[in-house]
Amino acid sequence: MTDHTELAGRRVLVTGATHGIGRSIARAFAAAGATVVLHGRDADAGNRLALELSGSFVAADLEDPGAPARIVDAATEGGQLDVVVNNAGFEVEAAVDALVPEILTRLLRVNVQAPVEIIRLALPHLERSDGAAIVNVTSIHESVPVEANGGYAAAKAALAAFTRTAAIELGPRGVRINNLAPGAVRTSMNDHLIHQVGEERFARWIPLGRVGDVDDVAQAALFLAGPASRYVTGTTLTVDGGYSQHLVRYAPDPGTA
Known part of the structure; x- marks a missing residue:
């Protein structure tokens, strides 16, 4: 359960915070006492x-x-920033022969280049915090392949590799950085796949027996950003109910197992 004072006095930036996993993360951090700066494209939902x-x-x-x-200017207004959660991202289904440069450039820009730039710009402020943490939301597809997902998987794998390298550099500067890799979670990005396969059938592929909820991911983000993980850096926390240990190929015919 969330300790309502766990992040009291902390200032947190959450990108992609207007919907889905990002919105749940923002709510969990606020419930833990943090001041939350939200980023997104949907101004109505964000406000x-x-x-x-x-x-x-x-x-x-x-x-x-x-x-x-x-984004960093808004997050550091007043000079303080303690936690960055790079959650914003997007996915495009494209087989190898359809992965044209325009699609790959967009995937890398949003999923890799932007979060790395946010981290670079936020570092001077994070270094002044006595509990600085960065959480990069990747995906189980940083390491688990799925057809027509090469561009997205490559982008998330690149961000995960950056995180591991950055941990070596940033640890001596007092900044922890980790990846958070969700699996099958109910979000607008995943709804089409879960609906196509069938949630009950999907759940049978997951050792814990259910499709994940956004709050499952939010609580893991809270752990990685908070004092309970003070000796954790440079790693990936997978939140998938064991799915990546038991991943099967999506059958094209719902009638086949």
């Missing part, structure tokens, strides 16, 4: 959530090269 959480919101599209600087 409503900021009002709900007594936080603030900055609208920006991460395909815009200037977006990371605007």
Whole structure:
């Protein structure tokens, strides 16, 4: 259960916070006492959530090269920033012969380049914190392949590799950095797949017997950002109910097992 004072006095930036996993993460951090700065593209949803959480919101599209600087400027207003959660990202289904440069460039820009730039710009502020942490939300597909997912998987694998390297550099500077890799979780990005396969059938492939919820991921993010993980850096926490240990190929015919 969330300790409502666990992150009291901390200032947290959550990207991609207006929907799905990001929104749940923002709510969990606010419930733990943090001041939350939200980022997203949906200004209406972002401003409503900021009002709900007594936080603030900055609208920006991460395909815009200037977006990371605007986001970090908003997050560090007043000079303090303790935690960065790079949650924003997007997925495109494209087989190898359809992975044209335009698609790959967008995937790498949003899923790798933007979070790395946010980290770089936030570092001077994080280094002044006595509990600085960075959580990069990747995916089980950073290591588990699925057809027509090569571009997204490559981007998430790149961010995961960056995290491991950055941990070596940032540890001596007092900043922890880890990956959080969700599996099958109910979000708008995954709904089509879960509906196509069937949730009951999907659940049979997961050792814990159910499709994940966004709150499952949010609690894991809270752990990685908080004092309970003070000796954890440079690793990936997989939140998938054991799915990646028992992953099967999606059958094209729902009638086949």
